[in-house]
Amino acid sequence: MKLVTIGAYGFNPRTFVRALRDHDVDTFVDLRRRRGVRGSQYAFFNRRRLEALLAKQRIRYIYIPELAPPSDLLALQLRTDRANGESPRTRTHLAPAYITRFKRDVLGHFDRRAFAARLGDARVAALFCVETEPACCHRSLVARAMATGRVVDARP
DSSP: OEEEEEOSTTOOHHHHHHHHHHTTOOEEEEOOSSOOOSSGGGGGGSHHHHHHHHHHTTOEEEEOGGGSOOHHHHHHHHHHHHHTTOOTTTOOSOOHHHHHHIIIIIGGGOOHHHHHHHHTTOSEEEEEOSOSSGGGSHHHHHHHHHOSSOEEEEOO
């Protein structure tokens, strides 16, 4: 199985589907805590619309909230962003404390085999969250924890 990561920002419905198709994604793994994105241009990423869009493309949708960062960890990253004059959309990196805690508190309880079992016969699975840059998002940490081969990021 190949892993691809993908964010929401920078896509519209057409370019998003094209990115998934260009990477032969057959299984979509939503790693968000809340399945919504602010801004009318990203309304298609809200749960029901996203699930319908993927179903139309015959791409299986899986939601795994236990791989989302807890609220206190999101708050830690937001404080770091603000201290650096950034926002979640302009973030250039994850805080070292965020990475350490995510690895300990989330990935430390992560069962890689159970995750792989949930993916079943997936050939190409896309790990999804909202940030454009994978290095600025927890999906990159999940991808590294899962990777047995190459991980690719689909970009707008």
